[in-house]
Amino acid sequence: MAFIETSAVAIGPYGSRAALRSAPLPALYPAGAEIYGQGERCRGIYQVEFGAVRVYRLLADGRRQITAFHLAGEMFGFEADTVHHFFAEAICATGVRPIAASNDSDQSGRILPMALKSLVRAQEHLLVLGRQNAVERIAAFLGDLADRQGGLKLIDLPMSRTDISDYLGLTIETVSRVFSRLKRQGVIRLPNLRSVEVVNWQALQEMAG
Amino acid sequence: MAFIETSAVAIGPYGSRAALRSAPLPALYPAGAEIYGQGERCRGIYQVEFGAVRVYRLLADGRRQITAFHLAGEMFGFEADTVHHFFAEAICATGVRPIAASNDSDQSGRILPMALKSLVRAQEHLLVLGRQNAVERIAAFLGDLADRQGGLKLIDLPMSRTDISDYLGLTIETVSRVFSRLKRQGVIRLPNLRSVEVVNWQALQEMAG
DNA sequence: CGGTTGGTTGATCATGCTCAAATTTGGTGG
DNA sequence: CCACCAAATTTGAGCATGATCAACCAACCG
Numbered sequence: 001m002a003f004i005e006t007s008a009v010a011i012g013p014y015g016s017r018a019a020l021r022s023a024p025l026p027a028l029y030p031a032g033a034e035i036y037g038q039g040e041r042c043r044g045i046y047q048v049e050f051g052a053v054r055v056y057r058l059l060a061d062g063r064r065q066i067t068a069f070h071l072a073g074e075m076f077g078f079e080a081d082t083v084h085h086f087f088a089e090a091i092c093a094t095g096v097r098p099i100a101a102s103n104d105s106d107q108s109g110r111i112l113p114m115a116l117k118s119l120v121r122a123q124e125h126l127l128v129l130g131r132q133n134a135v136e137r138i139a140a141f142l143g144d145l146a147d148r149q150g151g152l153k154l155i156d157l158p159m160s161r162t163d164i165s166d167y168l169g170l171t172i173e174t175v176s177r178v179f180s181r182l183k184r185q186g187v188i189r190l191p192n193l194r195s196v197e198v199v200n201w202q203a204l205q206e207m208a209g
Numbered sequence: 210m211a212f213i214e215t216s217a218v219a220i221g222p223y224g225s226r227a228a229l230r231s232a233p234l235p236a237l238y239p240a241g242a243e244i245y246g247q248g249e250r251c252r253g254i255y256q257v258e259f260g261a262v263r264v265y266r267l268l269a270d271g272r273r274q275i276t277a278f279h280l281a282g283e284m285f286g287f288e289a290d291t292v293h294h295f296f297a298e299a300i301c302a303t304g305v306r307p308i309a310a311s312n313d314s315d316q317s318g319r320i321l322p323m324a325l326k327s328l329v330r331a332q333e334h335l336l337v338l339g340r341q342n343a344v345e346r347i348a349a350f351l352g353d354l355a356d357r358q359g360g361l362k363l364i365d366l367p368m369s370r371t372d373i374s375d376y377l378g379l380t381i382e383t384v385s386r387v388f389s390r391l392k393r394q395g396v397i398r399l400p401n402l403r404s405v406e407v408v409n410w411q412a413l414q415e416m417a418g
Numbered sequence: 419c420g421g422t423t424g425g426t427t428g429a430t431c432a433t434g435c436t437c438a439a440a441t442t443t444g445g446t447g448g
Numbered sequence: 449c450c451a452c453c454a455a456a457t458t459t460g461a462g463c464a465t466g467a468t469c470a471a472c473c474a475a476c477c478g
Contacts, residue, residue, distance in 0.1 A: 057332070057333070057336050059336070059340060059341075059418050060418060061418075063340040063341075064340070065335055065336040065339040065340045067332045067335045067336070068332075078325055078328055079325065079329065080322065080325040080326045080328070080329045081329075085329060085332075085333075086332065108317045108318040108320075108321040109317045109318075111317075111321060112317040112320060112321050112324060113289065115321060115324050115325055115328060116287055116288065116289040116324055117289045118328055119287055119289070119324060119327055119328045119331060120288065120289045120290075120294060122328060122331040122332055122335060123266070123276045123277075123294075123295065123331055124266070124294075125335060126274055126276045126331060126334060126335060126338060127266050127268070127274040127276070129335060129338035129339045129378065130274040130338045130375075130376075130377070130378030131268060131272045131273070131274045131378060132268075132272075166339075167339075168339070169338065169339030169340060209268050209269060209270075
């Protein structure tokens with residue numbers, strides 16, 4: 001991971017802003033680096049080259065809701081305003097390519113389909129948060145991640161349990177308990193903290209509802 | 210409400226499809242009529258002329274999540290696909306105007322800002338469902354409705370308690386209890402089932418977080 | 419009036435949260 | 449390679465919020 005040393009940015013969770021953001025080509029962010037912050041001026045939209053990004057919002061008392069994770073190839077940074085309403089951070093060492101200004105009307109034909117995809121994703125996530133229980137949420141989350149990673153048995157989890165809980169509207173303890181339960185039931189295996197192997201695909205799908 | 214009799218559609222909750230949908234100008238839907246259904250081919254996007262629309266998704270066992278309410282002037286019907294992933298129904302007698310095909314690239318410059326607005330709305334709703342308790346959800350809901358209706362003290366609730374609960378990820382009983390509590394605390398008044406008067410605006414805002 | 423629909427209230431229960439510990443993991447230096 | 453450490457995760461016990469189940473009530477309409 002030589003690129004970490006070559007990028008002139010601070011390292012560490014919730015670290016300082018990346019100096020490379022305005023570079024014309026892929027910007028590199030170490031784990032925890034902020035890509036943009038709430039209130040900051042929108043520079044356009046981005047595509048993840050490698051790594052993973054979390055987009056989230058905070059309540060005054062610190063409660064956090066992650067609205068989306070973005071993996072390699074996916075777009076993020078859509079805003080209705082000229083100012084960001086959310087935070088975006090690199091989850092692990094991540095490369096991000098600026099794509100276009102979101103208010104560039106020449107580009108809107110290209111941007112609209114991506115924005116609509118984000119919208120459908122968010123709406124489907126609403127169903128999960130509003131109406132599914134803890135097991136269903138985790139099962140849906142794993143199924144979704146697996147799909148986005150090509151449907152392989154071995155799912156890569158770039159994010160921590162805390163990130164997962166803030167994405168699913170649960171606590172870290174509940175996430176951990178559900179993982180343990182699924183493991184005990186032989187639905188998944190946990191080779192290490194950052195990957196999940198799906199053993200019983202059908203059971204997982206049924207749990208997701 | 211003479212237009213109900215003049216429109217050749219069935220009346221009643223979850224009623225049959227409106228015959229007027231393909232008309233070039235505003236289509237009229239009675240309370241409960243379906244505007245489009247999951248799996249149905251997308252015809253484009255719509256603007257609410259008057260009345261109110263609920264957009265929702267169902268789980269296999271009947272659990273429902275309303276992803277959005279749309280009031281007069283607002284747009285809905287954005288989809289990433291050529292097929293609808295959600296249901297849309299008139300909440301009360303409602304007029305709906307078809308605006309454009311969502312895959313019409315000439316229109317994308319006009320459509321993109323509206324789609325982005327829907328996206329931000331959905332993402333903010335995620336924060337409510339994922340991280341706020343029942344009182345906060347109701348307070349946020351009332352605040353949002355008030356804003357969209359011009360910020361007046363008297364809020365019009367076109368939707369039932371059941372709709373509200375399916376929007377906020379609560380049960381109808383919890384919605385009712387929170388309304389009663391806010392009334393007892395002097396934050397709101399309930400002149401009738403379909404309106405709310407905000408008495409203590411600041412308290413409501415603080416509760417919404 | 420009687421019936422139906424939608425809403426409120428009460429009592430009990432269960433899911434998931436909180437607080438507290440134990441344990442595992444991954445990294446670091448000997 | 450191994451011991452050690454800090455951070456992350458897992459596990460446990462008790463609790464609280466909101467769900468469930470069951471009456472009750474009010475408005476509306478034939």
